[in-house]
Amino acid sequence: MTHRAGSPAPHQDRAGRMATVPTMPRRAALALGAAGALTALVPGTAAAGPRPAADRFADPFGLGVASGDPAPDGMVLWTRLAPDPSSQDGGMPPRPVEVDWEVAEDDRFARVVQRGTATAAPQDAHSVHVELTGLAPGREYHYRFRAGGHLSPPARTRTAPAPCAAVPALTVAVASCANYGSGHFTAYRALAADAPELVLHLGDYLYENDGDGVRDPGGPEPEDLAGYRRRHAHQRTDPDLRAAHAVAPWLVVWDDHELVNNWAGAEGKIAPRRRAAAFKAYWEHMPLRRASVPRGIDMLLYRRIGWGSLATFHMLDTRQYRKPGGSITGAAQERWLLDGFRDSTAGWDVLGQQVFFAPRSDGGKRQTWDAHPDSRDRVVRGWTDAGVRNAVVLTGDEHEHYANELPADPGEPDGRIVGTELVTTSVTSGGDGSDTSEDDGGGDGGGGDDPHIRFRADRRGYLLARFEPGLLRADFRTVERVTEPGAPVRTAASFTVPDREPGLHPG
Ligand SMILES: [Fe+2]
Incomplete structure (x- = not known):
């Protein structure tokens, strides 16, 4: 190295x-x-x-x-x-x-x-x-x-623009949750064809479990360094994933399955040797800087990437410092994040992070920001206190697409909107899915009793987000099925967010 x-x-x-x-x-x-x-x-x-x-x-x-x-x-x-x-x-x-x-x-x-x-x-x-x-x-x-x-095969990459440079546009692809055993990586193939300039991977890059039997997961569940290395190598043998890596630089953060389902913080349930092995194998296989080299059971993964005057990406680690019933980021990362908001002059301040951020009345999964309401309050207040121009949260983990408006007060989702959340579905996890919960923003918006949840689609795929100084455009890309290779990919819905007007507009 x-x-x-x-x-x-x-x-x-x-x-x-x-x-x-x-x-x-x-x-x-x-x-x-x-x-x-x-x-x-x-x-x-x-x-x-x-x-x-x-x-x-x-x-x-x-x-x-x-x-x-x-x-x-x-x-x-x-x-x-x-x-x-x-x-x-x-x-x-x-x-x-x-x-x-x-x-x-x-x-x-x-x-x-x-x-x-x-x-x-x-x-x-x-x-x-x-x-x-x-x-x-x-x-x-x-x-x-x-x-x-x-x-080696050749590949394309790019440098970020100079810190204050005017940037007319940036197209970012966002992906998460690629269980090898659960299906074909058609979403990665289509993502590569869309030729984004930057790819954000928001966690569950691979799975320790075997998935749904569509493909050979690549050996038994990993528990040691050799096992995690074998899983990572098996994942990379997929040509669609390799094509996605070859098209643009990636910003990666993990979620839980890079180690084991639903691990969080230092709960002590995970053997330190297993955690250290998973961290080391993750670093070995990701295009990460030396600053992220793990030290035993610790790995520094949260970091900031600027894109000229257009956007700043705050990449979060909501796994390693999470305390059940307490903070989801830990105190040090939260301070770093709020300092980042205060120092930001970016047009779009983007959180790249793991789990559902918007409040949800149906409870949803237990392991979301709903379980850490004080952390969420401090982030939302951080945006308004710092006068962040446009607050955007990009999220993985859900295995469904969502488009959410973020209220200033989570207890009043009908109240003032201060940010926008775009949740990307999985690459394969959950299997083919269906169109039953798809909705384009009319009616209940797919969000049940939650009017701020404007869109939901239970298909696999990825998200394309195009940032311009005056507008953010989001295309929710879906794959017809992942149980067979080469299925068609389409844009299930598109939304825009105008500069300084948080909130989603269809089309
Ligand atoms: Fe996942």
């Missing part, structure tokens, strides 16, 4: 050719000079030189590549070497392996702007996390890896 020789952007002449290539062997430099950067990572052209002959193995890139946590000057590039994903060590030799990476401005890798070498270590399951700096803000880039003479 160590990042070595993140070579500064090499000097280029006007044709984009490399003038110097400090980290590559001389033969590769010559190849670049002769034919441009395209050949730099192509097997056979640069694999000779100092590489030990023992670093040869079958294609190790079956788990794909990913990127995440974009900043104005870089992001994390991820891969894990695993020629044999189902085996305990991924089929890798028990020693560190060097992995070359390169970043280009174009998808043919003719204009490479950075390259370097990272070390994939056996103690990190031969995963690689390259934290890039020195890239230009607000730009699309392409990246790929090479190891053992094999070239």
Whole structure:
């Protein structure tokens, strides 16, 4: 995982050719000079030189590549070497392996702007996390890896815009709850085709349970590091998921199933060894920064990502510090969040978080913000006290789409609206679903006695949210069925939220 020789952007002449290539062997430099950067990572052209002959193995890139946590000057590039994903060590030799990476401005890798070498270590399951700096803000880039003479598939990523830059629009895809055994990842395939600039994954990236028998879940329920690594590797063998990772950088936060159903805080029911194993495997397989490396049973996952003057994403961890009957965020995270509201100058302040935020008279699931009303009150007051321009909550976990208006006083859902919640359904969890609870905002809005719950749809899918300075547009995308591959995907409903007018408008 160590990042070595993140070579500064090499000097280029006007044709984009490399003038110097400090980290590559001389033969590769010559190849670049002769034919441009395209050949730099192509097997056979640069694999000779100092590489030990023992670093040869079958294609190790079956788990794909990913990127995440974009900043104005870089992001994390991820891969894990695993020629044999189902085996305990991924089929890798028990020693560190060097992995070359390169970043280009174009998808043919003719204009490479950075390259370097990272070390994939056996103690990190031969995963690689390259934290890039020195890239230009607000730009699309392409990246790929090479190891053992094999070239990874290429993928697209991007940097965030500069902190105060004006940004005309940002399209974000939002997903959660992808139980491998419960169905096909058609939603991920469609998400990739929609080409969002950023993907938010709001938890239940994978499941420790076996799902509904549609697909082989990939071994027994995990309880140790080897088991969680096997589950993650099995998840990544899905080509639709790999395509979704390859289209844009992701911001990930977990919910419960990355460890075990309904875990919360330090209740003591989960063996520390199991918790540490799940956390470590999660970090190994996600495009997360070094700041999130777990320390035993602790992992720092809440963080903020700015997108110019357009939006700020406050990514929350409502699992690790949750106290039954008490705070859902813990005191430190809450302080950090409220400070973030006060410091924000963003057009849209977006919470990326796990569980249903709006009040619900039917009780809904027990493990939502309804069970932590004081925490919710302080967040809502934080918006108004800080004068946040537009408050938006993005939510996973429910396994259904919802669109909710957020009242200033949860006890008075008919009262003043201060924010908007968009809840994305699951990728597969819950199976095919039905149209029975679908509603486009008329009648009871799918929310029973709750007029602020404007839309509900019991289908699988994902959410597309397009942020502009003057408008947020949400498209609720649904998959006809997940028990068979390749089902049709449609937009079940769309809503808009005008700038400084919290509340949902159909269409
Ligand atoms: Fe879930």
